[in-house]
Amino acid sequence: MAHSDDLTRRTLLKGAAGATALAGLGMPAIVKAQSDVIRIGHLTPITGFLGPLGEFAQMGVQLAAEEINAAGGVLGRKVELVMEDSVNPQTASAKAERLIERDKVAMIIGEISSASALAIGQVANRTKTVFINTGANSDALRGESCNPFMFHIEAANSMMVRSVGTYLKDENMIQGKKWYSLTADYAFGHDLFKVAKKFVSDNGGEFIGEELVPTDATDFSPYLLKIRQAQPDVVASNLAGNQITNFIKQYAEYGLQFPITGFGFDTAVAWGAGQGNFSGIWPLIWHHMVDTPSSRKYVEAFTKKYGKPPENQSWGDYNSLKIVAQSFDELKSPDPQKLAEHLRKGAKFDILKNREGYFRPYDNQMVQEMYAVRAKEPEKMANQWDIYEPLGAVPGANDDLEVLAPPKDGTCKIQA
């Protein structure tokens, strides 16, 4: 009995000592954190079918934080990231609240899913905290769902459509051509297809097939047979995430020769397709071959840190944090209200492109250059990252940047 009694007491003592040690370590860390770091919340899907992109988002934002801190931080304080997996709209909303209320973040960066971005945007608006959306494309976020605290560095669907559309027109792939489209059967896909269909119809093309594809489909063969029967001139993808990887792999497997294009795209899903599978012309908000001094420097730093080039998703999160850091420095304060006002006043930022970008006050959309790329012949690929060649930037150097942005149709009421 005495023996076991002794054990209990000893265990208890150890526990108490451990708790004291933990408290001793933990307490000052938190006090310190509140006084001389600026916390930034990062919230994006890390698991699920958008997970591959979320991982690039985290890599981008971490690189930005490192560079900012190496250069002395913001207002003399270090930037500290609080990163979370947003999972789904409900979780995203709850985690956004927790980041703001408990972790006292100065603002939030992230998201890829349009549904989750909407949820975070609502929290941002209610708590008057800036949220920069780095990956959600739905036009509705810039339309009826817009709010003064939600900013979009990511392009809207209509911007993606117009950029690739410019090149498709040049290649004579729209006027009088028969189109067949596969669309991801959820909010993003529907929104994208609506914009794409309007663009193609306005430019004299015609849809002879419009299929909705459930997001859990992994085998595309029945769709491929239908495409083959329909004999279209162009096959268009409005698919999302891993769907695109599966689709282009099986399109190559069935040996279909109709030219492919797509209106939504991320480089990671094409890198993941494998040799000889990727084809077509695709739009991108940025790619690692954009040839400007700041872009080259970023690609070099990213490749050195992670052993692979950055893709478009890491671009958004990297630049968002840089924009916020620069704004806080200029404002000499990390005040969220002032940040929102500053961004809405048209401050210009180097976003690794030829021309600087700015958030337009109508809907908080970043107005910027866009790109399109064409898949390379397999024989010409130097390595697994070298899968496409750039087709150039839109709008042209002398055109107004805003021609790509969603139409100001009055659905967004921020300014009213």
Place this chain on the structure above:
Amino acid sequence: MAFVFILEQVLNGLLVGAYYLLIALGLSLIFSLGGIVNLAHGAFYAVGAYLAVTLAPRIGFAGAFVASPILVALLGVTVERLFFRRFYRSDPILSLLLTFGLAMIIEQSLRMIFGAAPLPFSIPPALRGQVFVGDFIYPRYRLIIFGVALAAVTATWFLVYRTAFGRVVRAGVQNPDMVGALGISLQPYMTAIAAIGIGLAGLAGVLLAPISGVHPAMGAEILTAAFVVVVIGGLGSFWGVIAAAALVGVVRGLTIYFFPPAGEASMYLLMALVLLLRPRGLLGERIQKFE
């Protein structure tokens, strides 16, 4: 003309059935012979695919095709000895929780080792190309998958129904105590069954890696479909799984032909219908411990 297109979808559906059969066969085996609801089946499938991607550049696709199912089967042996063994006689909910946890651990490990982004992998050049029968198109690689699935089914059938090994296993399913009373230890048999079942998941992973995205969640993606096939086929029924896989392939193809948004939903509707008419599945047997 429409009839020809429908016929083409039906034939293609049978080919796709081989795809479903490959992912469901191992699951059905462990389910009906071990009574384990293996929610980690998809994760083993993913491990098979990742092994293929890792091994193929070193030992070629043919080498990976042989090596990765064996390695996954060895993993299966470990999992059986450490975990499954303790749950054959307990409430199925326990093995369900166990394998659910395993699935999450494996998926997360793949993410930590290989990253979340899909890894590039293609059909080896020698197996590319299409075969045309009249105007119908069949990718050569799908025909190979079909052949391998047939071979795997035949070998499994032979093992379970035509060997002394299979007789013991089948007796163990019906009455483990009687098998024990006859002086036969069931444990090595169950280890072998787990190795084969999980090895089949690895085989499916290698074969499907060239035509679907190789990413950590790829297992979760196919798991539900695999379960649907097993449930439609019926517990304990070998032929049931085959019939169900073919049926799911054809029904899904026809649904996509007529009404694509319901493409994936069609297999769930089919399952609901089958369960309404035949609660034990198409060819399900009456097994004491599942009643």
